[in-house]
Ligand SMILES: [Zn+2]
């Protein structure tokens with residue numbers, strides 16, 4: 209249990225670090241647009257650059273991001289095509305850690321504390337109880353918040369709709385929800401290996417297959 213706790217802590221920190229520092233899918237100044245995809249590109253009226261459809265201009269970061277989901281103030285970065293998988297991992301590991309907190313608080317309160325037969329009036333015992341309650345409260349708030357966020361994120365991934373598109377009441381029928389959950393997650397994480405979906409320390413390679421159009425930009429060779 210202790211090993212699992214340290215492992216999920218390390219994975220959570222790695223996901224947090226990578227999600228906040230990774231490039232969310234910023235558009236290059238001079239992208240090479242394949243001829244067959246030209247009709248799927250448009251001009252951003254804020255930064256005056258060409259971008260694939262479903263990109264969004266982030267006013268906080270001041271640039272366009274491919275398939276942008278939202279700008280997350282917690283990681284101080286956009287969540288877009290290239291770091292969405294890291295954001296999902298961060299949500300997942302935060303949930304795991306808050307669950308650990310709740311389980312450990314429960315064990316301490318109902319199992320270990322009665323065993324030691326501590327005096328309830330003692331100063332240290334009173335403070336330990338107060339800390340336990342604060343920790344359990346934080347665990348519940350964190351778990352509830354992260355679980356609902358993870359749920360909305362997953363429904364978005366499975367129906368291929370970003371948070372921005374949901375808010376704009378826009379449903380892209382062409383990209384609809386005809387994909388299986390395995391394919392939807394494989395596309396977001398950039399690999400079909402399910403174990404790799406959980407690892408934050410790797411490089412995402414976009415999958416190109418039976419996609420209607422590719423949103424990933426090919427950099428012009430210098
Ligand atoms: Zn823009």
Ligand SMILES: [Zn+2]
Nearest residue numbers: 266269279286
């Ligand atoms: Zn942003």
